Amino acid sequence: MTSSRLASSADLPPWAIAAALALAALSFILLAFEMRRRERGGGVILVSGVLAVVALLVAVLRPVRIAARESTVGARVLLLADASRSMALPQPGGGTRADARDRAIRTLFAHANGARFLVQGFGEGAGAPLDIGSPVATASLARRSDLAAALRAIEASPEERPRALVVISDGRLDDPPEGASREALRTLAGTLGVPIHTVATTRDAPKDASLRRVGTAGAAVAHVPFPLRVEVGCAGGLVCEDIPVTAREVREDGPPALLASGVVHVKDGKGAADLTVTLERAGTRILEVRIDAPAGDTIPENDRRLITVDVSRERVRVLHIAGRPTNDVRALRDWLKSDASVDVVAFFILRTKSHDPLADPNDLALIPFPVDELFTEYLPSFDAIVLQDFDAQPYGLEKHLPALARYVRAGGGLIMVGGPNSFVGGGYANSPLGDARGVLPVELDGSSHATASDPVAFDPAWTEQGRVAPLLAPLRTVVGDELPQMPGGNVLGDARPGTVVLWSHPTRKSPSGSPMPVLAVGEQGDGRTIALGVDGGWRLEFSALGARTAGRGYGALWDGLLGWLMRDPRFEPAQLEVLGGCTAGLAGTLRAHLLPETSDAAKQPLTLDIVRVDRDPAGTKTLPVHREVPRDPSGATDIALPPLPAGAYVSRLRVGASGSTRHDFACEAGGDEWADSRPDGQRLEAIADASGGRFVWADEELSQIPMPSPTTVSAERHVSPIAPPWVWTVLASALLGAHWIARRRGGLA
Secondary structure, eight states: OEEEEEEEOTTOOHHHHHHHHHHHHHHHHHOOOOGGGGOSOHHHHHHHHHHHHHHHHHHHHEEEEEEEEEEEEOOEEEEEEBGGGGSSBTTTTTTHHHHHHHHHHHHHHHTTOOOOOEEEESSSSSOOOETTTTTGGGGGSOOOOOOOHHHHHHHHHOOOSSSSEEEOSSOOOOOOTTTOOOHHTTTTTTGGGGEEEEESSOSSOOOOEEEEEEEESSSSETTSEEEEEEEEEEEETTTOSSSEEEEEEEESSSSSEEEEEEEEEEETTEEEEEEEOOHHHHHEEEEEEEEOOOOTTOOOOEEEEEEEEEESSSSSEEHHHHOOOOOHHHHHHHHHHHOOOEEEEEBBOOOOTTOOEEEEEEESSSSSOHHHHHHHHHHGOOEEEEEEEEOGGGGGGGGGHHHHHEEEEETTEEEOOOSTSSSGGGGGGSSTTTTTTOSSOOOOOOSSSSOEEOOBBBOOOOOOOHHHOOGHHHHHHTTTTTOBSSOOOEOOOOOTTEEEEEEEEEEEEESSSSSEEEEEEEEEEEEEEEEEESGGGGGSSHHHHHTTTHHHHHHHHHHHHHHHHHHHHHHHGEEETTTTOOOOOOOOOEEEEEEEHHHHOOSSOEEEEEEEEEEOTOOOOOOOOEEEEEOOTTTTEEEEEHHHHHHSEEEEEEETTSSSSOOOOOOOEETTHHHHHOHHHHHHHHHHHTTTEEEEEEEEEEEOOOOOOOEEEEEEEEESSSSOHHHHHHHHHHHHHHHHHHHTTOOOO
């Protein structure tokens, strides 16, 4: 479009133009006052004075004619649309809050007034482009609604600054928080210096009783009771009084274990209760906290929360039971006692009933051996059980072996160390530890003709898995490929499926024809077990090899074995995480960080298995997930996960033929974003008011939101003066002279 207009000379600064106009106005005022003192010729004086002042002003401004080809560019307006999970909550009139958000965006497009709209969804961190026409737009992926982070990212961006911001949300924001001061809201946009208009998608809260918050005070420590704070809210006119609440631990080996229960007394729409829970196992545990909502609750998904708790150990509690005080027993006991992080309870058996049938059972050990109390009442309080050269039958342990197997599958650790009274020689072959479904990592021959031990000395051989296993890395650092000669060993069977054999016998074979395992590790349910089929481990400390290594090999071996049993990250083949958390019904990504010892050694693919461990309230069967993917040479491998229903899951990643790494995680439909379903239009109104913007409900006329004016851009511009400057100067001088003459004739000085 071509346009033409008049303007002042381009060499005049704005302040000079303003000063000239001000002086001209002052001249008109003075002229009006002087007209009162005239004697005659008032009309001539007035006309000549006005013309003189105008001519003088034109001489200063020196007008020019500008001819240009111009185009109009709409102002850039940024629409920040809430893309958090709360936008998937249902609306009272049908649909979801995301649907109301998308309708508001389309309405704003219709009233654009030439504005250039850019739509971004905000949730966690910087905003991202949001396509309101795609299913992802209404999926509401983000676990947070952080408006402040999105505004900071806009401020730091090198892109064109917006002339206005429009925030479309339900108002249930994480940042700025509820109750933020006006000063904090005023600085929300930082240096952008633009108004923030807000549109609230939802007016009314749904009828909903929900678990608004579940938190712990301080760290969770195994075997130590800790408080669990449960906050419950009721909204939308739902009648709530006393609401029962329960806390359970989700377990892979059985139904959830009840930890605590209580009643929340609701007053004015909110209430809280403190439950005391005790977790016996360290590591990542999943707690299910549930309320019994009253009738009329419209959002049952937030009546149940799955909370991941990282349980640490104050000390590793080890129960060490030895059949007799041998060199190997003494070496292990001394090492356990020397480690300040280990709390050991040790029993050394001196004799059996066969030595003296009339002997008091309390006189069979160095200290009384309360086998019944240990394996009924106190067994869950131990992190690991070490059975070393111990015959179960004479000391009353045989009847407790089923409980010991259940203890392992529930998350406990078991180590059986060799000797004449271990494995087959100790009567464990046909027990819940060593039978066909036993928890030991190796099979045991329970036939009457089975050989219990082989007294021939031998040098254990490293297996391929043993050379790269992280749990033996400390030992290999000390001794390299050398191992001391062992004074014979126990006869063990084939490794069970999933077992990793770290040492094998150089000559003896298992029933399947494979080298007989000497040191093997495996997993059963939630727990782990180790089989060490020799009683000569002390030779890592007291031998020619021990002398050359200052005896450090023995401690390195047991540091790795006990650390692996306790799932110490140092001895895991990989570290796992679900990127961005798991959202029910949406595909996700699990990232595996591989340790260098593993990622550089084997070339086999990674094998991932995921199973659901909680009960689906709807009764729908969740199929297990199995993936085999090649490893990434960088050490971090991403594995795509299918959409999973809400629930608790256990993932196990096997790296080649080495052991597996376990990672527990939970998928929730809404998580924290659904915990409080009440909309918060007042917060959006406060944001708009503090920044000079406009607040509007989504069901009102959105044209009330003012849009900035468009910008005119000149593509071609020609400037030509109306007359030369000297013409304006001569004309102004002549008119000033004429005015002076008229004043003189009219009696004015």
